[in-house]
Every structure is written in C-alpha cells, then in structure tokens.
Amino acid sequence: TQLLEQSPQFLSIQEGENLTVYCNSSSVFSSLQWYRQEPGEGPVLLVTVVTGGEVKKLKRLTFQFGDARKDSSLHITAAQPGDTGLYLCAGPDSNYQLIWGAGTKLIIKP
C-alpha cells in the first residue's frame, strides 16, 4: 500500500521567516502534486513534479521532487499571512487514483 506522510503536521511561524515542509513515502511515485487548501474551500493545485530531482518555483514557493521520486519538499521564502492554509501532497497509485497525505497546517502570523 502506498502511503504519503507529511511533516510537520502543524507549523506556526512569524511573517518573513522561511520554512520547509515535507512529503515522504517508501514507494516510488510517477508524479507528486502539492495543493493548498483554505478553510471551508476545496484544495487548489499548486504544482506537479514529475522528474526525479526536479525543482519548480512558484514566486516564493520552491518545490523539489526527490531523486528517487519517493519524496518531495516545499520551501517558502519570506512567508506571508496569505500563505496560511493546509498544504497537501498527493500522488497517483498504480490505478491512477490519488493518494493523499494528511497535510501540514501552516499559520503565518503578522
């Protein structure tokens, strides 16, 4: 069974600080996605990483896919209150159903 473990579960930091959250598995994934979800809303796709070692940047957010395609990280530089939300990673299983991590709840304090 493929599982995705996210860490930390919860992170609260001050505006302007940097942070990294992780998404780990013992299984290989063909791709991984990162989503951000705000309270009472559906998750919004941020990025998909496909190639081992791939790095993608979205403004202050940097996403990396591990060389072995078993893990991914999300780094936020100079966090802002608008970055607050639940960050979810997901990847397709062999039946092309998305497997989801439990998420990292991020709070950025002004």
Next chain:
Amino acid sequence: KAGVTQTPRYLIKTRGQQVTLSCSPISGHRSVSWYQQTPGQGLQFLFEYFSETQRNKGNFPGRFSGRQFSNSRSEMNVSTLELGDSALYLCASSRTAGVTEAFFGQGTRLTVV
C-alpha cells in the same frame, strides 16, 4: 472557463435522513471523483466516475452511492445518515479516467444532527 461547481454549499440533516449532493465538472472534463474530508481522517476517496461508469470505489459502506450523467455532472447520495457522516464533501474533476491532477470544487459542508 468555469470551475467545478458543487451544490449546495451547506446542508444540515437529521440522523436517518438521506442527502444528495451535486457536482458539475469543468467543461470538457469527463472524470469526477468524490472525497470526504474530516479533521481526523483527512481526505478520503469515495468513488470516481468516468463516462457514466463507476471506475473506482473507496472503502465506504454501501450507504454512499453516486452516479454520473451523460453531461458529466455527478451526484452522490448518502442514505440513513449517521452523525459520523458530518464532513466536507469535495468533488474533483479531471479530463480523463484516473486522476493525476485534481481540480476541486468548494465542497459541500454536511452537518448531521
């Protein structure tokens, strides 16, 4: 291009009742997946429909059912509601069968009292 539309946004039902939720996918998307999200369990996959056929089903009791229409719109039904069914129900659409990237609606918040 309109996004995924879920109706209603909020519902309050009594134990034992049944409920039907609706989802209209992005135009051109033929796959619709349903998820249940609760604080304790995270996102749990319910089922996926593609071309009016259930393609995959998660580990939920038979009280949870769904269907998809020829225009790709989908409905899910929960019968004999239990308190534990209180959750945010999310619908996601994608172009093809299988979900490699999901585009979600805003969800329906169901409260069972």
